[in-house]
Amino acid sequence: MFEFSLNKSSGPAAPRLGEIVTARGVVPTPAFMPVGTYGTVKTLTPEELRAMGAGIILSNMYHLYLRPGVEAVAQLGGLHRFMHWDGPILTDSGGFQVFSLAPFRKVSDAGVTFRSHLDGSSHFLDPEKVVALQEALGVDLMICLDECPGYPAPEDEVRRAAARTLEWARRSRAARKNPEAALFPVVQGGMLPELRREQAQALRELNFDGYALGGLSVGEDKELTWEMVAATTPELPQDKPRYLMGVGTPEDLVAGVALGVDMFDCVLPTRNARNGMAFTNGGRVVIKNAAYALDPGPLDDACDCYTCRNYSRGYLRHLYVSREILAFRLLTFHNLYYYLDLMVKMRQAIAADRFAAFRREFHQNRLNGGKASG
């Protein structure tokens, strides 16, 4: 089952409160989905994700398809059992990965032929197969195969990719066999607001469970990102969730929510943690800085996560400098907690009709972060 209830909205491109209801749990929106590319949110256990308030996670069909293989995951009981996460899972179709990772690819209306970035082996995926593979994984939310043009790209290429993405969404919809798993198409259209509007309108008519906004945050100026989002959300049905793919920083989450986005995912909190960077209420902390060597304070004074309650910056720096795995765990835990907590705060602000004030304070706090910010 998949349902979305919109509980509060103040306009077509304005902050909204809702709930995604699946057989595996209810997720309040706006929601951030921790990324578990290979069937693991890097460094963490599912129990830790639950404890920090994660309600839904994202995994990646392209990556699991290449390793260990969708058939292997299915034989081991499906993705939930495989990774021991019993909440909802959304899988990205892999469209973006084929276009960003594969060393070779050839796209036609039929589908896409590409070589694996792991071993160079050759593969063919089409919209039908991508739906079938996601159904075999047993996930709760599926994404249609899309074509993601590069940036910048010639206008005819962007238009061709958008048209193909739309046609592939139609085919994906027809190929669907399991009504229990939701299916979202991807709105493409490059940096052409009119094209994005058209795409959104056309996909809306096909009446999907929700809608993903793709091809953004691919190198363009932030201003352009938000112009595209603002062009798209008003054209999408109000009573369906909107998912902004692969975006972004804490500032991006706030900007996205402001424009009516309901779902986000991004590798930043997990990847940056492994690179020693923490997101805090006072701004970014680069933990290897010598200034933290004797610092007895927590990573983030305003945070009550496991890491901040129990460990000093001095200890975290020591672990990180020593390349200890616990450093990556503790920083990942904090960063995801920070992201999920930011979503909680935004939901509370929307509920209390004070999102605009929240947004001003959010930016003000980061400006006042003092020596901790960056």
Add this chain to the structure above:
Amino acid sequence: MFEFSLNKSSGPAAPRLGEIVTARGVVPTPAFMPVGTYGTVKTLTPEELRAMGAGIILSNMYHLYLRPGVEAVAQLGGLHRFMHWDGPILTDSGGFQVFSLAPFRKVSDAGVTFRSHLDGSSHFLDPEKVVALQEALGVDLMICLDECPGYPAPEDEVRRAAARTLEWARRSRAARKNPEAALFPVVQGGMLPELRREQAQALRELNFDGYALGGLSVGEDKELTWEMVAATTPELPQDKPRYLMGVGTPEDLVAGVALGVDMFDCVLPTRNARNGMAFTNGGRVVIKNAAYALDPGPLDDACDCYTCRNYSRGYLRHLYVSREILAFRLLTFHNLYYYLDLMVKMRQAIAADRFAAFRREFHQNRLNGGKASG
């Protein structure tokens, strides 16, 4: 405070049951101490160590002295607070590390000059300084600086090192300022049983809180190791704990307990986990083996640890092959749980007067491990 109560013993070199009592907790013996070299038992949190039944952990003065520095740990509240572990901690003096890791060293009766294996910087440690540094860390059990001869080594060198280690034990005892922390000398003596006996007798007269057996498992045949242990334990006071340093495999723990050893530490369970090797009741499992790719069973059928309750071999293999940090966590958790559980089983067997039967079954089970053993 530090007390040891011997609750059951069947002879001078036979299995014993006891309790180490410290201000930070009571530890039943025979005990295995997980190794936390740099102030972290690699990949795990203190809560996880507690959950798997660890009562005491080991850290290393030499490593902490070089990074982040003892003064830094002291400024950050001492080693317990630094690493967020509130149970007892034993620190090795660093004698073994100076002799095994330092690229240059010069030993005299005064002490040892060596270069850091991290940055080549020059350092001098003597018995008094090593006690003072361990007191500054705030640990519960300290080890005297010793000289560990290589193996094989000329007899005169072995004798000189043993004499020096004995003299250093005297000086360490005199240098001690904090009566709350226990102090153990190290029995050296190479592979000369008579010399080990003499050393044990001489150290016994100095009346320490407990006694460490050092310079073993350094490349000699296993038979020789146990001959040295068997020569030593009868000469040590019955009412003081005996700690066999850096040993060993599960088989070694069983053999050591059989000879009256009370305390063990070893990097094998943690290091091998990071190399993809699991200790199980059926023998060793090398998780990357292709045979496990579709295996839905747990790592160890007879284990009820977190890893074995929740994850399949197929998933663990996938994580390990993908170099996912969660693989190292889950394998480390299992291996340490296996070691600690083995100690529980040995204590139960001693209490029930069936250690000999336990030992036979232990070896039998490993021979019958079938395809999982190795």
